[in-house]
Amino acid sequence: MAIQAVIFDIGNVLLRWQPELYYDALIGEARRREMFAEVDLHGMNERIDAGEDFRAVVYDTAAAHPRWAEQIRHWHDRWPELAAPEIPESGETLRELRRNGVPVFALSNIGEATMALAEAAYPVLKDFDRRYVSGLMGVTKPDPRIYEMVEADCGLAPETLLFTDDRADNIAAAAARGWQTHLFEGPEGWAACLRAHGLLSEGDDT
Structure with missing residues (x-):
């Protein structure tokens, strides 16, 4: 048919959807690997994809991981640059x-x-x-x-x-x-x- x-x-x-490349440029590959190992950012994004509130999910994740809070908020605040x-x-x-x-x-x-x-x-x-x-x-x-x-x-x-x-x-x-x-x-x-x-x-x- x-x-x-x-x-x-x-x-x-x-x-292109490869947030790792954005963070490599922002904080360097070594620190990016460390951050992604500590924080399940792709799991966070899956919650957004499933319908949870974009800003709330990102900012709550940032608050739960103060060491990386500034960088995590980029997922929301600078999303077009991630994508x-x-x-x-x-x-x-x-x-x-x-x-x-x-x-x-x-x-x-x-x-x-x-x-x-x-x-x-x-x-x-x-x-x-x-x-x-x-x-x-x-x-x-x-x-x-x-x-x-x-x-x-x-x-x-x-x-x-x-x-x-x-x-x-x-x-x-x-x-x-x-x-x-x-x-x-x-x-x-x-x-x-x-x-x-x-x-x-x-x-x-x-």
Whole structure:
């Protein structure tokens, strides 16, 4: 069955999401490793992705770890810099799909407030036809329920959805529901996948 919508993850697909690199530049790799060993910052972020309040979670974590409090607050106060830079080739691919009349959705583990910051900093994120934000949905990938919720909302059959994500577990969960999938390892491979499906032509700029 032909693809009727293309679904993008955001982190490491449209925006680089490697907070460690931000902190390496801020405090040096050795101190960053020490901080991440003492504080479960990715676990903190998962709470935000699941719908907890962005500022409260970050600031409460900072208060619980006074040695690193200033640096932890950066997760909230300077979030657009943590999620930088944009991956421009992926953004152009998204826009080209829309120019070709292909519906394009976002499905991301991201908080409501962080998504608002991301859209303000990176206008490409406003180009989606539909946005599925885990913080609003109350469930995160790879829970099968989030994919079921997408299907119910868009009304499209699973096999007509083509999804890219940089995490193999998220891809596997989508594939288990019958979605067509592509593990994102770089914008060139993603563009090649879309061309193979006839959604981009060889002349499209990516």
